[in-house]
Amino acid sequence: MATYWTRTLIPTLRQDPAEAEVPSHRLMLRAGLIRQLSAGLYTYLPLGWRALHKAIQIVRAEMDAAGAAEMFMPAIEPIELLAETKREIEYGPDLFRFEDRRGHVNALAPTHEEVITEAMRAYVESYRQLPLNLYQIQTKFRDEPRPRFGVLRCREFIMKDAYSFHLTVDGPGGLDETYRRMYDAYCRIFDRCGLRYEIVEAESGPIGGSASHEFMVICDTGEDTILKSDKGNFASNVAKCAIGEREWSLEGAPTGDLEKVYTPDCGSIEAVGKFMKVKPKHLLKTLIYFSGEDVVIAVVRGDHNVNEGKLKAVWGGSVTLDEELCAQLFPIGFVGPHLVAERDTLNLVVDYDAAQDQFWASGANEIDHHVKHFNWKRDVLDLIDSSRVKVADIRNAQDGDPSPIGDGGVLRAHKGIEVGHVFKLGTKYSDAMGFTVLDENQKQRLVIMGCYGIGLGRILAAAIETSHDEDGIIWPAAIAPYCVHIVPIKFDGELCKICSDLAGELEAAGLDVLIDDRPERPGVKFKDADLIGCPVRLTVSEKTLAKDSVELKLRRERESKGELVRRDQIVARCADIISGERV
Ligand code: ATP
Ligand code: MG
Numbered sequence: 001m002a003t004y005w006t007r008t009l010i011p012t013l014r015q016d017p018a019e020a021e022v023p024s025h026r027l028m029l030r031a032g033l034i035r036q037l038s039a040g041l042y043t044y045l046p047l048g049w050r051a052l053h054k055a056i057q058i059v060r061a062e063m064d065a066a067g068a069a070e071m072f073m074p075a076i077e078p079i080e081l082l083a084e085t086k087r088e089i090e091y092g093p094d095l096f097r098f099e100d101r102r103g104h105v106n107a108l109a110p111t112h113e114e115v116i117t118e119a120m121r122a123y124v125e126s127y128r129q130l131p132l133n134l135y136q137i138q139t140k141f142r143d144e145p146r147p148r149f150g151v152l153r154c155r156e157f158i159m160k161d162a163y164s165f166h167l168t169v170d171g172p173g174g175l176d177e178t179y180r181r182m183y184d185a186y187c188r189i190f191d192r193c194g195l196r197y198e199i200v201e202a203e204s205g206p207i208g209g210s211a212s213h214e215f216m217v218i219c220d221t222g223e224d225t226i227l228k229s230d231k232g233n234f235a236s237n238v239a240k241c242a243i244g245e246r247e248w249s250l251e252g253a254p255t256g257d258l259e260k261v262y263t264p265d266c267g268s269i270e271a272v273g274k275f276m277k278v279k280p281k282h283l284l285k286t287l288i289y290f291s292g293e294d295v296v297i298a299v300v301r302g303d304h305n306v307n308e309g310k311l312k313a314v315w316g317g318s319v320t321l322d323e324e325l326c327a328q329l330f331p332i333g334f335v336g337p338h339l340v341a342e343r344d345t346l347n348l349v350v351d352y353d354a355a356q357d358q359f360w361a362s363g364a365n366e367i368d369h370h371v372k373h374f375n376w377k378r379d380v381l382d383l384i385d386s387s388r389v390k391v392a393d394i395r396n397a398q399d400g401d402p403s404p405i406g407d408g409g410v411l412r413a414h415k416g417i418e419v420g421h422v423f424k425l426g427t428k429y430s431d432a433m434g435f436t437v438l439d440e441n442q443k444q445r446l447v448i449m450g451c452y453g454i455g456l457g458r459i460l461a462a463a464i465e466t467s468h469d470e471d472g473i474i475w476p477a478a479i480a481p482y483c484v485h486i487v488p489i490k491f492d493g494e495l496c497k498i499c500s501d502l503a504g505e506l507e508a509a510g511l512d513v514l515i516d517d518r519p520e521r522p523g524v525k526f527k528d529a530d531l532i533g534c535p536v537r538l539t540v541s542e543k544t545l546a547k548d549s550v551e552l553k554l555r556r557e558r559e560s561k562g563e564l565v566r567r568d569q570i571v572a573r574c575a576d577i578i579s580g581e582r583v
Contacts, residue, residue, distance in 0.1 A: 002503035002513040003482070008046045011035075012528050022221040024464040025150030027473050031532045033460075033481075040147025040155030047532060048460070050481040050512075052158070055459045056137055058192045058478065059160045066185040067178075068133040068162050073115045075139055079105040081114040085432040096141045096155075108141035113429050113451060116163045120447070121435040124165065130437065130447070131173045133182075135162035137456070151457035152417065153223070162452040167439060175424055175448050182452045186215055186420050191583045193459050194476020196466060198416065200226045201236040202423075203309060211424035212240075216416030217462035224416045227397050231409035236397070239309060241411070243352075243393050244402030250350075250391070252357025254375035261361075263370045267333030269302045272370055276361055279303075284354055284362035284374065286335045288326050289319035293345060299337050300351040304395040314349055314392040334369055336362035337376075341383040348380065348389045355391045417462045420454040473533030474556050477581035482514040484574055485534040487525045489541035491517040499540055502550070505571045511578055530555070535581060536574050537562075 011032040019036075020026035028034045033048030044052055060070065079097065082088040088095070088107070096108040109115065116134060124130065140159045147155050162182065168174040183199075190197045195217050202214040214237055216226055225238040236242070266272040273280050283302030288295060289311065296315055298306045312319050326332055330339065340346045342365070360374040380389065403409030427446040430436070436444040460479065467474045477483060484506050488495045496517075503513040514534065516525045529537050539551040539562065550570050553562035554577065565573050 002486075002500065002507055002515050003046075005514065005516045005518050010047055010528075010532065011045070012531055020150065022149045022152070022465065023468055024152065024221075024461040027464050027468055027531070028150050028461065031473055034151060036150075040144060040153070042151055042154060042156075042457075047481040051460050051475070051479050052456055054479045054481075055193055055456055056158075056160075059189055059454055059456065060137065062185045062189045062192070063135050063160065063162060066133070066181050068135045068164075068182075070136065071134055072136050073109075073112050073119075073138060075109050075141065076106050077109050077112075077115055079107055081118060082107055085114055085429060087114070094142050094144065096143050109138075110140055110142045111159075111453070112136070112138070112161055113163065113425070113449075114433065117429045117433045117435055117449075120165060121433060124435075124447070125437055127167045127437050127439045127445070131164060131166045131178060133162060133164040133178055135160060135452075149221070149223075150461060152461045154457070157458075158456045160454040160456060164450040164452070166448045166450075167437065167445060169424075169448060175450050179422060179424055179450050182422050182450070183213060186422060186452075186454070189454070190215055190217075190419065190459075193463060193479050194467070194581070194583070195419065195459065195463055197419065198226060198228065198235050198414075200228075200416075201240055202421065203237070203240045211426075213422050214418050215420035217419055217466060218414050218416050219462070219465045220415050221465055222415035222417040224418050226414050226416045227399075227401070227411040228414060229403035229405060229407075229409035230412055231403065231405070231407055233407070234403050234405050234409065234411075238396050238398075238413075239307070241397035242404035243395075243397045243411070244404050244406055244409075246352040246402070248352045248355035248391055249357050250355050250376035250381055250389070252375070252377065254373055254378050255359045256373035258374065258379060259372040260364050260366075261370050261372060262368060263334075264368050266368075266370070272361070273302065276370060276372070278361045278372075282359055282361060284337060284360055286337060286339075286363060287321070288330060288332075288335065289315075290322055290325065291315060291317050291319045295343075295346045297335070297337060297340055297346060297348050298351075298394055299348060299354045300395045301353045304351065304353060304398070306351075306394060307396045310392070311349060311394045314390060314394055315347075331363070331365060331367045334363040334365065334367055336365050336371060336374060338362075338374070338379040338383070339365045340380060340388060346388070349394055350376075350389065350391045351395045352391060352393060353395070417458060417465065418455070419458045419462050420452075422452045423450065425449040425451050468533070469558055471527070471558070472531035475533045475535060477535045477578045478583070480534050481532065482534045483511040483578045484513045484536045484538060485529050485532070486513060486515045486538045486540060487522070487529055488516065489522050489539065491515075491519065495540060495542070495545075498545065502538070502540070502567075502570065506574060509571050509575050511571075511574055536577055538570065538574075 013030045017029045035043045164178040166175045202212040227241045228235040280302030287298045340348045362374045364371045399413035401411045430447040439445045537553045549564040551562040552565045
């Protein structure tokens, strides 16, 4: 049955809502798709829910086709389950917790690895029961520090999450096989949803290599940074992105005597640079991390940023920033690499670009002071055992860096929205939760897992972010709330019946229809039709009917005037257009 505008709730807004910073948020509010209840909490209104439901159905169909079985887990989980994997601590304040009437502490699930592993541990005992791939479409809760951009980053959101279980990584039934199948299914899902996306290497899990990929919709408002080689053969999230080889040396002669400079109130790179008249690329930026008993001083160029993932990998253990402790022990804001010579427990990890023989200014290890002509050999290497100094890639990649492929490619930075993520978990959860199965030789083996997430709301927002104009949304047909939007110039008399007959025929052909039956002026209806952005608009008036026709206009053809199409051809035309748009 077609939907009549007056029988549903589509509260379109004329004005841009002040709180919306990005186009998708603004348009989702203006087109009456969502309503904010509180920070990061949204109601999907009928139009938004229809669009979301279409995305969900595509995801569901592709998951089923990939051999995953749907199930449904509770959104509440006892805290003890998250304690088994220490994620109760890892999630920190992002985890919503509450006490029930019996005094038990529970969490609102931010994701479901523990819940699914608990069920699998109970039912699966033998390798013969593997592989298994299970998924659900369920609400997740995360008390994000900065909920924003509408449904792009909220505190309650619907995710499709899948988990696969294997005895091996390689071979038939192994993790790699399912991972590949899910990766391919993700491509089909996002293709079908009409999204243009990049697949990037992301933070790799315990299995190493390309063990994790993110599906990113490139757009300026994205919160993630990805780097792509201009040769088109490499793309990575900045969190993981390696950088091509760079030459380095710590052996060069000094550029002058070490000179102490009084730099009052200059605790930041920008302030010091300005005050000393030194460019950031000639300043050394030092960050102090703690690793058990050890202190790791990470050094990068002033215009670069430390990548903690890389630092951790180079150092070979966990590293944490503790500003309070640091402030008690060191002259924060005025630390230079030669601090390393002051105590045995201090170690240096220097980025390649900071390990250069050139003029350097750095902190003087004394409040309110910096030095000029810092020299690696004279001021560090000659004073300590060289085993306390490592030189490596420890910074974030940035636009203009060499591609790690080493083929002369240059990395270019783009912003992106992460819509999906596939991850080879390995045995992280099975190990923590004691989930083993008997193999062919009756030996207990830890089960190998993969996990695969898609943010459903983000599909809608990303589609709008990349497909809109100043008048409103331009929906990809597959996830549009309705395929066809019928606008009668006046909804009365004979026109009512004609619209409802036409809608009936369109619906019978598999196209869902919205009829704007409001007693509004045509101008208002057209503006709202552009705003909510259904792919096909059909205008019905006495004038068009006198020619036994209806006016057809495509939302994505903004400038076109519309075309008169004969009444008996209209259904076939609409069906053609919509099927042509769908993948
Ligand atoms: P992000 O880095 O953006 O916070 P994440 O790495 O925490 O994402 P996952 O835990 O991998 O995300 O969750 C799977 C998917 O769920 C993501 O790819 C994303 O599409 C979606 N998602 C994650 N957090 C949110 C959120 N706060 N609001 C809406 N969707 C989200
Ligand atoms: Mg997150």
